[in-house]
Amino acid sequence: MTVPRRGVGTPTPEESFRGLFARHYGAVFAYAARRVGWDDASDAAAEVFTVAWKKLRTVPGEPDTLPWLYGVARKIVANQLRSHRRRERLDAKVAGAPPVAWSDSDPADLDGALTRLRRDDREVLMLAAWEGLTPAEMGRALGCSPGAAAVRLHRARARLSAVWEDTGGSR
Amino acid sequence: MSRDPFDQMKSRNPVPEGQAPAAPMGVANRIVGGRTARRAGWPGWAVAAATAAVVLGVGGGMYWLLGGGGSEVAASTSTTGAGVTTTTVVVTTTNGSTEPVIVDGVVYFFLDQIGEGWTSGPYLVPVHATFEVDPGRSASERTLDEAGMAMARLVEGVDDDATSVPAMSSAIPIGTQFQGVAIEEQTGIITVYLSSDFVSGGGSLSMAGRIGQVVFTLTAIDGVHGVRFSVGDQPTTVFGGEGFTIDDPATRAGFEDLLPAVMIESPAWNGAAGNPAVVTGTANVFEAVVSLALVDDDGLIRWEGTTMATCGTGCRGDWTVTIPYTVDEAQWGSIIAWEASAMDGSQTNVREHRIWLTPSTGPTVEGAVYFFGEGDRDTAQSGPYLIPVARHIDPNAPYATALQALLDGPTGAEAGADLGISTAIPQGTIFNGVTVDGRIATVDLSTEFTSGGGSFSMMGRLAQVIYTMTRLPEVDGVRFLVDGTLTTVFGGEGVIVDDPVARPEDDTMLPAVMIESPAYGATVGNPLEATGTANVFEATVSVSLYAADGTLLFDGFTTATCGSGCRGEWSLTIPYDVATPQWGRLVAFESSAMDGSAVNVRTHRVWLTPTGSESGPPCSGALVTDPLVDQPDLPAAVAATRRAIWEAAVACDWEGLRSLLGSGFTYSFGGGSDAIAYWQQLEAAGDDPSYLLAELLNRPAGTVVAGDQTYRVWPSAFVGEWQDVPEADREALRPLYDDADFTGFAQFGAYIGYRVSILADGTWVSFVAGD
Known part of the structure; x- marks a missing residue:
C-alpha cells in the first residue's frame, strides 16, 4: 500500500495550483465570456480559480479538472446573471434574455430560439456546441451521469429545433 | 448552411477556441497569496491559557478562567471598600457529569466583496460558529466559556474549507496566541489576553480591522458590554506603530468604518435561517430603506421585499424582517440585502450571506384554499363553483403559505377525485409577496396571473384569491398588485375589481348549497361541525354523512338564515360513530320541492375519526x-x-x-x-x-x-x-x-x-x- 506523502519533487499546493491555473484559465475565461460577455468574464474566472484554490484537495485530477471547473463556473456565472436579473427586474424591464455576446451580425432567429429554451437546455447546448464537451465531460460539469447528459443534449437539440421552426428560423 | 440550429450555434461560438487571453499568472499569485492557509499546529486556547496572566479586580466580582486538562478554574475576585482584594478560586471538573450542549455563536471575519454592484471592502461579516457549553454553569461562567471558544476560533483564522465566494479574510496575524479571558461580572467588561503577535505588522487599517474583529466577536456574546485588551501581558489601548487608539473599554462604537452600508447581522454566514427566517442587521442608507431577497439553492427568489431601518440617510439604524418561505427539503440558500439606488433603482451596497434553509417545522393549522369543483354530474347545477380544499397553513406565516398553496393548485389526487377539482390561476404564476394592514391583504402576483382565459376564468381566479385570503383571520378585503403595480382591471375583456375588494355580494361563483367547513379533504372532529351557505327554496338544507363503505352515518336537515332567492348561512352538528379512522363523504343538498329528490348536491371528502381520536389521514395512498x-x-x-x-x-x-x-x-x-x-x-x-x-x-x-x-x-x-x-x-x-x-x-x-x-x-x- 502506498501512503501518499509529499517528498522531493512533489509539487507544493501552490505549484499545483499555478499549473492548473496556467492550463485552464483560457478555457474558463472563454466559458464565462460566452455567457456573461467579455467584460465580466475575468471577474468570473478569478472567482472560479479562487474556489479551486480553496478546494484544491478536492479538485479532481486530469482529465476531469476542466469539467469540474466548468461546474464551478456554471454556479458563479448563474450568480452573476442572477444579480443582473434582479437589477433588470428593479428596472421593470423584461428579464430573461441571455447576455450572450454573439459574434455574427443579427442572428435574431437563433438568438430568439435559444432565449425561449429553459436555462438547463441552453447550458447543455452551449457546453456541447461551444465548449465541445463529450457526454462524459458534460456529466461531470452538470453533476449527472454521461447517459443522462447525452439524453439531455438530445432533448435540448430537439427542443431547439422545434422552437426555431416555430419562430420561423428555418428560412 | 445547415438547417439544424445546433450546427449554426456551433459556427457562432462567441469566443472560438484559441481566442481566450493567456492565463494572467499575477491573478494566480494573488489567489495563492490571499490569507487562506490554515495555520499549522494551533494548540487550542485551553492549552495556551496555561500562560494566562493574573487578573486583578477593578471593583465588584471578577471571574477569570483558565483551561487545561479536564478541569477549569474560575476565580472570583472582589475588592472591598478599603482596596483589599480577595480571590476565591473555584475549580470545575468537566468530567462529563453534565452533557455539553451546542450553542450557536458568531465570529467576525472580513468579506472582500468583488463584482459589479458589490460594495468595495473589505467589511466585517459575522460567520456562524458553534460552541460547546456546559449547561450547569452560571451565567458569568457561561459568558466566559463562550468568549474563550469564540476567541480560539477567531485566532484560528478563516476556514480554508469555507465555500465563500468572494473570499473571506482575517486581519489577525498568523501566530497570534489567545491566552485567556476574564470578565467583570457587574459591568460585563471582558479582558482578552493575546500574545504580542497580535500587534505585529500591518498599518492602522489592518490594526483597526483586527481589533474590530475581536470587539465585534466578543460583544456578540450575551453579557459582554465592553472589551479590554492585554497584549503580551500589558494592558493596551494604543496599538501598532501608527498608534491606533481605542476607547477603554472598547465597544462597537468607533468601528463604523469597518461596516458595509448594509450589514446583515443574523443569520450569520453559514448560519441556519429558521423558518420563517428572522433577519436582522444595520444599515446606513438613503431614506433607511433596505431591500432584501431570500434565494434558494437553485437561485430562485423565494421572497423579495423591503424593510425600514430605524435611522437612515447619514446615520446607521437597525432593521429586522421576518421572512416566510417554502422549501421542499433543507438546502443552502442566500439572504441578500442591498440598497436600491436612488438614481436608477439598481442594486448597490449588496451584502449576501450563505444560509441554511429548512422546510417549515412549526405547528400547522388546518386551513383551506379555494379551488373550483364540478358538482355531482347527475344532480348538481352546472359548475364549476368555488370549493374550499383543506391545506396546512403555517400559523407563523398564514397569508404567505395560503397563497403559495393556492398557486400550487390541486394535487393529482384532488384533480382525479369525483369532483374534478381545478384552479383558474394560470400555471407559472409567482407569488411576489403579501402584506396585511388594516384588515386589507395586499397580494403581489406575477403577470402570469393575468394571462389567458376569458372573463369567467379571470373572475374565477380573482375570486379564488379573495375567498382564500378572507377566510384567514384579520382579513376583510384584498388589494391586487401585479409585479408591484396596483391593478384593478384584469384581462383583455376588462374585469374590474374594487380596491380593495371584499367577497362579492352576488354569489355567481358559489353553488346553491356551499359547504364552508369542513373543507374538502379536511380531518374532522367528532362530532362534526358543518357550516356553509345556501340559496335554496324555503332555506332548507339537507345534510348526510357516509362512511368509507357507503354506510349512512347521519341524515338530517337544517334551515339557513335566508332562502328562496337570498343566500343564508347554515350550520349543523353531526354526531357519528366509526370504528377506525377513514375517509367519509359529507353531502349537503336541496330536496326538490317537486319530488323530494336531491338537487344542488355538494360533496366533501372528509377524514372521519372515532370518538377521542384525531389523527389525520396517514397518507395520500389512502x-x-x-x-x-x-x-x-x-x-x-x-x-x-x-x-x-x-x-x-x-x-x-x-x-x-x-x-x-x-x-x-x-x-x-x-x-x-x-x-x-x-x-x-x-x-x-x-x-x-x-x-x-x-x-x-x-x-x-x-x-x-x-x-x-x-x-x-x-x-x-x-x-x-x-x-x-x-x-x-x-x-x-x-x-x-x-x-x-x-x-x-x-x-x-x-x-x-x-x-x-x-x-x-x-x-x-x-x-x-x-x-
Missing part, C-alpha cells in the same frame, strides 16, 4: 379507491413486487415500502439517502407520492431493455418520445394528468412525471419524477 387490476403479461416476480408495492402504498405502510426498495434504488435525481423520508416529507408538504405510486401501477406497463436488463415501467407513456406514445397509453394517464400536463410533456418531448420501474427479477429499482 385516497385510492380502485382495486389493483391484474396485468397478466407480467413475469410472476414482477407481478408479485407490483402487488406488494401497491398494497403498501394504499395502506400507507412506509416500513413495508422500505422493505421493498431494491439496492441502489432511485427516487430523486438530486441525491439523498432515504427514499421513505423523502416521500413522507412530500406528503407533509401536501404532495401525494403514495397516491401516484399506487395509481401509476394501475396504468399500462411499458418495457425498457437496457443492456442485458429488462425493466417494466409504469406508465407505458414513459417509454419513447411523447409524440410516439399511442393515444390509448396517453389517455390512460387521465385523470392524474390533464391537457395542460399533456402540453407540457409534448413541449418537453417525453413524459417526465413519476414512473415506477421493476426489474425482470422483481427488484424494485425506482420511483422517480423529472428529467
Whole structure:
C-alpha cells in the first residue's frame, strides 16, 4: 500500500495550483465570456480559480479538472446573471434574455430560439456546441451521469429545433 | 448552411477556441497569496491559557478562567471598600457529569466583496460558529466559556474549507496566541489576553480591522458590554506603530468604518435561517430603506421585499424582517440585502450571506384554499363553483403559505377525485409577496396571473384569491398588485375589481348549497361541525354523512338564515360513530320541492375519526379507491413486487415500502439517502407520492431493455418520445394528468412525471419524477 506523502519533487499546493491555473484559465475565461460577455468574464474566472484554490484537495485530477471547473463556473456565472436579473427586474424591464455576446451580425432567429429554451437546455447546448464537451465531460460539469447528459443534449437539440421552426428560423 | 440550429450555434461560438487571453499568472499569485492557509499546529486556547496572566479586580466580582486538562478554574475576585482584594478560586471538573450542549455563536471575519454592484471592502461579516457549553454553569461562567471558544476560533483564522465566494479574510496575524479571558461580572467588561503577535505588522487599517474583529466577536456574546485588551501581558489601548487608539473599554462604537452600508447581522454566514427566517442587521442608507431577497439553492427568489431601518440617510439604524418561505427539503440558500439606488433603482451596497434553509417545522393549522369543483354530474347545477380544499397553513406565516398553496393548485389526487377539482390561476404564476394592514391583504402576483382565459376564468381566479385570503383571520378585503403595480382591471375583456375588494355580494361563483367547513379533504372532529351557505327554496338544507363503505352515518336537515332567492348561512352538528379512522363523504343538498329528490348536491371528502381520536389521514395512498387490476403479461416476480408495492402504498405502510426498495434504488435525481423520508416529507408538504405510486401501477406497463436488463415501467407513456406514445397509453394517464400536463410533456418531448420501474427479477429499482 502506498501512503501518499509529499517528498522531493512533489509539487507544493501552490505549484499545483499555478499549473492548473496556467492550463485552464483560457478555457474558463472563454466559458464565462460566452455567457456573461467579455467584460465580466475575468471577474468570473478569478472567482472560479479562487474556489479551486480553496478546494484544491478536492479538485479532481486530469482529465476531469476542466469539467469540474466548468461546474464551478456554471454556479458563479448563474450568480452573476442572477444579480443582473434582479437589477433588470428593479428596472421593470423584461428579464430573461441571455447576455450572450454573439459574434455574427443579427442572428435574431437563433438568438430568439435559444432565449425561449429553459436555462438547463441552453447550458447543455452551449457546453456541447461551444465548449465541445463529450457526454462524459458534460456529466461531470452538470453533476449527472454521461447517459443522462447525452439524453439531455438530445432533448435540448430537439427542443431547439422545434422552437426555431416555430419562430420561423428555418428560412 | 445547415438547417439544424445546433450546427449554426456551433459556427457562432462567441469566443472560438484559441481566442481566450493567456492565463494572467499575477491573478494566480494573488489567489495563492490571499490569507487562506490554515495555520499549522494551533494548540487550542485551553492549552495556551496555561500562560494566562493574573487578573486583578477593578471593583465588584471578577471571574477569570483558565483551561487545561479536564478541569477549569474560575476565580472570583472582589475588592472591598478599603482596596483589599480577595480571590476565591473555584475549580470545575468537566468530567462529563453534565452533557455539553451546542450553542450557536458568531465570529467576525472580513468579506472582500468583488463584482459589479458589490460594495468595495473589505467589511466585517459575522460567520456562524458553534460552541460547546456546559449547561450547569452560571451565567458569568457561561459568558466566559463562550468568549474563550469564540476567541480560539477567531485566532484560528478563516476556514480554508469555507465555500465563500468572494473570499473571506482575517486581519489577525498568523501566530497570534489567545491566552485567556476574564470578565467583570457587574459591568460585563471582558479582558482578552493575546500574545504580542497580535500587534505585529500591518498599518492602522489592518490594526483597526483586527481589533474590530475581536470587539465585534466578543460583544456578540450575551453579557459582554465592553472589551479590554492585554497584549503580551500589558494592558493596551494604543496599538501598532501608527498608534491606533481605542476607547477603554472598547465597544462597537468607533468601528463604523469597518461596516458595509448594509450589514446583515443574523443569520450569520453559514448560519441556519429558521423558518420563517428572522433577519436582522444595520444599515446606513438613503431614506433607511433596505431591500432584501431570500434565494434558494437553485437561485430562485423565494421572497423579495423591503424593510425600514430605524435611522437612515447619514446615520446607521437597525432593521429586522421576518421572512416566510417554502422549501421542499433543507438546502443552502442566500439572504441578500442591498440598497436600491436612488438614481436608477439598481442594486448597490449588496451584502449576501450563505444560509441554511429548512422546510417549515412549526405547528400547522388546518386551513383551506379555494379551488373550483364540478358538482355531482347527475344532480348538481352546472359548475364549476368555488370549493374550499383543506391545506396546512403555517400559523407563523398564514397569508404567505395560503397563497403559495393556492398557486400550487390541486394535487393529482384532488384533480382525479369525483369532483374534478381545478384552479383558474394560470400555471407559472409567482407569488411576489403579501402584506396585511388594516384588515386589507395586499397580494403581489406575477403577470402570469393575468394571462389567458376569458372573463369567467379571470373572475374565477380573482375570486379564488379573495375567498382564500378572507377566510384567514384579520382579513376583510384584498388589494391586487401585479409585479408591484396596483391593478384593478384584469384581462383583455376588462374585469374590474374594487380596491380593495371584499367577497362579492352576488354569489355567481358559489353553488346553491356551499359547504364552508369542513373543507374538502379536511380531518374532522367528532362530532362534526358543518357550516356553509345556501340559496335554496324555503332555506332548507339537507345534510348526510357516509362512511368509507357507503354506510349512512347521519341524515338530517337544517334551515339557513335566508332562502328562496337570498343566500343564508347554515350550520349543523353531526354526531357519528366509526370504528377506525377513514375517509367519509359529507353531502349537503336541496330536496326538490317537486319530488323530494336531491338537487344542488355538494360533496366533501372528509377524514372521519372515532370518538377521542384525531389523527389525520396517514397518507395520500389512502385516497385510492380502485382495486389493483391484474396485468397478466407480467413475469410472476414482477407481478408479485407490483402487488406488494401497491398494497403498501394504499395502506400507507412506509416500513413495508422500505422493505421493498431494491439496492441502489432511485427516487430523486438530486441525491439523498432515504427514499421513505423523502416521500413522507412530500406528503407533509401536501404532495401525494403514495397516491401516484399506487395509481401509476394501475396504468399500462411499458418495457425498457437496457443492456442485458429488462425493466417494466409504469406508465407505458414513459417509454419513447411523447409524440410516439399511442393515444390509448396517453389517455390512460387521465385523470392524474390533464391537457395542460399533456402540453407540457409534448413541449418537453417525453413524459417526465413519476414512473415506477421493476426489474425482470422483481427488484424494485425506482420511483422517480423529472428529467
